[in-house]
Amino acid sequence: MGSCFSARIKAESPLHTGATSRKISTDGRDLSCRLSSASVPRSPRSESEILESSNLKSFSLNDLRTATRNFRPDSVLGEGGFGCVFKGWIDEHSFKAAKPGTGLVIAVKRLHQESLQGHKEWLTEINYLGLLHHPNLVKLIGYCLEDEHRLLVYEFMTRGSLENHLFRRSLYFQPLSWNLRMKVALDAAKGLAYLHSPEAKVIYRDFKPSNILLDSNYNAKLSDFGLAKDGPTDGKSYVSTRVMGTYGYAAPEYMATGHLTTKSDIYSLGVVLLEMLSGRRVIDKNRPPGEHNLIEWAKPYLASKRRIFQVMDVRIEGQYSLSEALRAATLAVKCLAIEPKSRPNVDEVVKALEQLRGSDSGSAKNGANRKHHHKTRANEASRRETASHPQSSASPMVA
Ligand SMILES: Nc1ncnc2c1ncn2[C@@H]1O[C@H](COP(=O)(O)OP(=O)(O)OP(=O)(O)O)[C@@H](O)[C@H]1O
Ligand SMILES: [Mg+2]
Numbered sequence: 001m002g003s004c005f006s007a008r009i010k011a012e013s014p015l016h017t018g019a020t021s022r023k024i025s026t027d028g029r030d031l032s033c034r035l036s037s038a039s040v041p042r043s044p045r046s047e048s049e050i051l052e053s054s055n056l057k058s059f060s061l062n063d064l065r066t067a068t069r070n071f072r073p074d075s076v077l078g079e080g081g082f083g084c085v086f087k088g089w090i091d092e093h094s095f096k097a098a099k100p101g102t103g104l105v106i107a108v109k110r111l112h113q114e115s116l117q118g119h120k121e122w123l124t125e126i127n128y129l130g131l132l133h134h135p136n137l138v139k140l141i142g143y144c145l146e147d148e149h150r151l152l153v154y155e156f157m158t159r160g161s162l163e164n165h166l167f168r169r170s171l172y173f174q175p176l177s178w179n180l181r182m183k184v185a186l187d188a189a190k191g192l193a194y195l196h197s198p199e200a201k202v203i204y205r206d207f208k209p210s211n212i213l214l215d216s217n218y219n220a221k222l223s224d225f226g227l228a229k230d231g232p233t234d235g236k237s238y239v240s241t242r243v244m245g246t247y248g249y250a251a252p253e254y255m256a257t258g259h260l261t262t263k264s265d266i267y268s269l270g271v272v273l274l275e276m277l278s279g280r281r282v283i284d285k286n287r288p289p290g291e292h293n294l295i296e297w298a299k300p301y302l303a304s305k306r307r308i309f310q311v312m313d314v315r316i317e318g319q320y321s322l323s324e325a326l327r328a329a330t331l332a333v334k335c336l337a338i339e340p341k342s343r344p345n346v347d348e349v350v351k352a353l354e355q356l357r358g359s360d361s362g363s364a365k366n367g368a369n370r371k372h373h374h375k376t377r378a379n380e381a382s383r384r385e386t387a388s389h390p391q392s393s394a395s396p397m398v399a
Contacts, residue, residue, distance in 0.1 A: 051145070058142060064088065067088035067090050068086040069100065089103050104156075132194070134190075138157065139155040140153070157214055157221065159215065163212075181277075193350050204268075209275060251340065266335050278311050282294045
């Protein structure tokens with residue numbers, strides 16, 4: 001990866017783009033117009049209250065400049081709608097910049113400087129991640145607020161995003177095995193279960209593969225809380241004046257009416273699950289006509305014992321039994337129900353994924369032998385994945 005372009009991706013009509021990482025906004029404003037009025041404690045807090053109560057380290061710009069070697073282009077881990085993410089190093093005790101390759105590895109997100117809304121989103125991230133802690137949420141270490149500069153400092157996630165592993169074709173990003181896909185799905189669902197729990201009561205609103213990050217052991221953690229909102233009390237929905245999210249992942253009722261509930265997140269989870277099973281992006285204009293929209297194309301195949309293999313990613317062929325594929329597909333279909341009430345809640349999703357992972361040792365009669373045979377291949381694939389990342393602290397995207 002080389003450069004970090006500062007051009008902001010504009011909101012576009014969903015039907016006009018093959019990219020899935022575009023933000024949507026029904027009023028057609030640009031990405032900087034994300035809602036961010038949420039707060040974890042129910043009463044809104046001022047900026048200074050949020051920053052003071054967050055227990056996060058306040059970094060100077062100079063520290064982060066040194067830590068990232070002056071935001072070197074070859075330190076860029078990735079770029080999203082709000083800015084670039086750089087790899088850096090700090091001393092784990094003093095939090096001062098450290099020599100590259102020593103101390104604690106960090107990911108530094110530098111927001112584009114020109115927007116007030118960018119600032120609000122930066123604050124929303126601190127508001128949530130400063131208070132919410134869970135093994136399946138990425139750890140926010142600190143922030144920097146200096147003049148017009150806004151930065152966020154996270155733990156570095158060695159293997160980058162699920163998006164890279166699912167859709168990028170390169171030596172660094174070998175396809176994930178079936179077992180790893182199911183593990184990542186379960187981890188991400190557990191992160192969401194924590195967010196939806198009475199303890200946190202948060203609607204995430206941005207569940208998608210680029211926000212699911214993987215550490216060296218393929219533990220998955222959710223990142224990016226700039227769109228998160230306090231969840232409404234049970235049975236009620238929050239009505240957004242502006243619909244925000246990402247094309248393809250946002251639930252249809254939310255797109256149509258702005259009604260936001262925890263079931264909107266479940267829909268997005270269903271989309272990601274289907275992407276993991278198929279290895280296809282939810283919207284891909286490069287596919288043949290009729291296959292641009294993964295959900296519409298795949299639905300007829302998903303319940304059929306004979307036809308489900310047409311949807312499954314050929315790169316994991318033979319690593320799962322027919323029964324496992326059908327169960328995972330059924331779960332995805334339930335999450336994708338048009339009627340929000342028909343979708344399972346997140347605890348039901350976690351349970352179903354745990355059962356799927358538990359069925360690993362041959363509960364499936366259909367194709368058990370075949371699976372056994374291919375499990376060896378799966379292990380090999382998993383070894384290959386490890387071998388393709390010779391330095392565990394190396395960034396997958398840094399040359
Ligand atoms: N903590 C981290 N450790 C390692 N890589 C990271 C980390 N955070 C982000 N990245 C990388 O940087 C990329 C950009 O992240 P960012 O959250 O800015 O945007 P995005 O999720 O890709 O897009 P969007 O702006 O639509 O949310 C990610 O896709 C990921 O590859
Ligand atoms: Mg992100």
